[in-house]
Amino acid sequence: MLKNISMAFAVSLLFFWQVNSAEQSNTVQNNMELNSSSTNLPNDPVILYQSMDWITDGVFTQGIEGPAVDKHGVLYVVNYQKEGTIGKVTAKGDSEIFLKLTNNSVGNGIRFDSDGNMYIADYVNHNILKVSTINPEDNNKKQPIVTIYAHSSLMNQPNDIAIMDNGVLFASDPNWKKNTGNLWRINQEGKVVLLEKEMGTTNGIEVSPDNKTLYVNESVQGNIWKYQLSAEGHITNKTLLIHFEEHGLDGMRTDKQGNLYIARYGKGVIAIVSPHGKLLREVSLKGQFPTNVTFGGINGKMVFVTLQKRGAIEVFTGEYAGRSFIGR
Numbered sequence: 383m384l385k386n387i388s389m390a391f392a393v394s395l396l397f398f399w400q401v402n403s404a405e406q407s408n409t410v411q412n413n414m415e416l417n418s419s420s421t422n423l424p425n426d427p428v429i430l431y432q433s434m435d436w437i438t439d440g441v442f443t444q445g446i447e448g449p450a451v452d453k454h455g456v457l458y459v460v461n462y463q464k465e466g467t468i469g470k471v472t473a474k475g476d477s478e479i480f481l482k483l484t485n486n487s488v489g490n491g492i493r494f495d496s497d498g499n500m501y502i503a504d505y506v507n508h509n510i511l512k513v514s515t516i517n518p519e520d521n522n523k524k525q526p527i528v529t530i531y532a533h534s535s536l537m538n539q540p541n542d543i544a545i546m547d548n549g550v551l552f553a554s555d556p557n558w559k560k561n562t563g564n565l566w567r568i569n570q571e572g573k574v575v576l577l578e579k580e581m582g583t584t585n586g587i588e589v590s591p592d593n594k595t596l597y598v599n600e601s602v603q604g605n606i607w608k609y610q611l612s613a614e615g616h617i618t619n620k621t622l623l624i625h626f627e628e629h630g631l632d633g634m635r636t637d638k639q640g641n642l643y644i645a646r647y648g649k650g651v652i653a654i655v656s657p658h659g660k661l662l663r664e665v666s667l668k669g670q671f672p673t674n675v676t677f678g679g680i681n682g683k684m685v686f687v688t689l690q691k692r693g694a695i696e697v698f699t700g701e702y703a704g705r706s707f708i709g710r
Contacts, residue, residue: 428699430698430699430700430701431663431665431698431699431700432698432699433665433666433667433668433687433696433697433698434696434697434698435668435694435695435696435697436471436474436475436686436694436695436696436697437471437474437475437477437694437695438475438694439692439693439694440692440693440694441462441463441469441477441693441694441695442459442460442461442462442463442469442688442693442694442695443461443462443463443464443465443693444690444691444693445460445461445465445488445690446459446460446461446673446688446689446690446693446694446695447459447460447461447489447490447491447633447673447674447688448460448489448490448491448492448502448503448542448633448674448688449492449633449674449675449676449686449687449688449695450492450493450494450500450676451494451676451677451678451686451706452494452498452500453494453498454517455678455679455680456470456471456472457470457471457472457676457678457686457695458470458471458480458492458500459471459492459688459695460488460489460490460492460502461488461489462477462478462479462480463479465488466482466483466486466487466488466489467479467480467481467482467483468480468481468483468489468492468502471695480526481513481525481526481528482525483502483504483511483528484528485507486506486507487504487506487507487509487511488504488505488506489502489503489504489505489511490502490503490504490505490539490540490541490542491503491540491541491542491543491553491554491587491633491674492543493543493544493545493551494545494706495545495549496547496549497515498515498517499512499513499514499515500512500513501513501531501543501545501551502528503540503541503542503543503553504540505539505540505541506539507533508533508534508535508536508537508539508540509530509531509532509533509540510530510531510532510533510540510543510551510553510568510572511528511529511530511531512528512529512530512531513526513527513528514526514527514529531568531572532551532568532572532573532574533574534566534574536576537553537555537564537566537574538555538556538557538563538564539555539556539557540553540554540555540566541553541554541555541556541584541585542554542585542586542587542633542674543587544587544588544589544596545589546589546593546611546615547593548570548593548613549570550567550568550569550570550614550615551567551568551569552565552566552567552568552577552587552589552596552598552615553565553566553567553568553587554584554585554586554587554598555584556583556584556585556601557583558583561582561583561602561603562580562581562582562583563581563582563583563584563585563600564576564578564579564580564581564584565577565578565579565581565584565587565598565617567615569615577617578617578620581598581600582600582601582602582603582605583600583601583602583603584598584599584600584601585599585600585601585630585631585632585633586598586599586601586606586631586632586633586634586644586645586674587599587634588634588635588636588642589611589636589705590611590636590640590657590705591636591637591638591639591640591705592640593611593613594610594611595608595609595610595611595640595657596608596609596611596617597609597623597634597636597642599631599632599634599644600631601630601631601632601647602630604625604626604627604628604629604630604631605622605624605625606622606623606624606625606626606631606634606642606644606655607620607621607622607623608620608621608622608623622659623642623655623659624655624659624661626646626653628649629646629647629648629649630646630647630648631644631645631646631647632644632645632646632647632672632673632674633645633672633673633674633675633688634675635675635676635677635685635704635705635706636704636705637677637700637702637703637704637705638682638702638703638704638705639657639702640656640657640705641654641655641656641657641662641702642654642655642656642657643675643685643700644675645672645673645674645675645687646664646672647671647672647673647690648670648671649670650666650667650668650669650670650671650672651664651665651666651667651672652664652665652667652672652675652685652687652698654700665685665698667687667689667696668689668692668696669687669689669690669691669692669694669696670691671689671690671691671692672687672688672689672690672696673688673689673690674687674688675687675688676704676706677703677704677705677706678704679699681703682703682704682706683699683700683701683702683703683704684697684698684699684700685697685698685699685700685704
């Protein structure tokens with residue numbers, strides 16, 4: 383009897399082990415699929431919201447900013463090795479120069495439109511620059527053609543930019559000495575329109591997935607404002623989404639659920655906030671001074687973070703794809 387019981391127990395144990403192993407295998411496979419990308423991701427299973435180095439210290443300057451991923455999965459970041467450059471990252475630890483800006487221009491925010499054109503906030507010369515459609519597989523080694531898409535001498539220094547699906551751009555415009563800032567719209571023809579002036583130090587800026595809400599943060603004051611957004615880019619009904627008491631606010635992005643991912647400068651975290659203003663999570667980073675974030679990876683769930691003091695890029699994987707990747 384004891385022998386039969388032992389045999390039954392062994393069979394049950396074997397069955398449990400097989401089922402559990404299959405579940406673990408599925409979990410590992412799902413995690414690997416979650417983090418698979420055109421940019422050579424690590425082979426280890428992914429732990430959600432755990433940050434790791436993607437590009438190590440000192441590859442970019444302390445002016446590292448403006449991360450943006452194009453439709454081919456290539457990550458672009460400003461100030462590669464020296465100020466006034468744009469670098470591109472194609473894999474973990476794999477980066478190179480993409481272009482050197484002229485006329486002493488220095489980039490900050492970067493965005494791509496649906497056609498693959500790159501827009502760069504040039505804070506030195508009060509410009510929004512445009513780099514025509516980029517194909518990373520093009521073997522032509524000539525310098526990409528950069529043009530002035532929009533200019534206003536009334537800008538303090540265009541800092542970060544956001545873009546609607548129809549190509550309408552928005553630019554934050556801080557005055558760091560006065561702790562004030564402006565908000566601008568740039569239409570599809572490059573016309574610059576002042577939407578609001580004498581705000582706090584406007585910095586991070588983003589559009590919701592449905593293109594009906596514009597988010598703007600004030601870095602020093604700790605406020606994130608939301609505006610009702612029309613199809614033409616007009617803003618109304620300004621309300622406070624959330625206020626943070628400590629540390630700065632920097633670049634922002636939304637995921638496909640509408641949650642905001644906010645670089646908390648000085649705190650060393652990415653704060654994830656719901657469209658209703660609830661703080662959902664803080665993702666701890668290795669670096670203390672994140673400047674901006676963007677989504678990437680083949681399924682858009684990787685979150686790349688630029689770190690100022692380190693001149694490095696960290697990455698973590700979240701649950702949801704970024705807004706830019708909807709429909710890709």
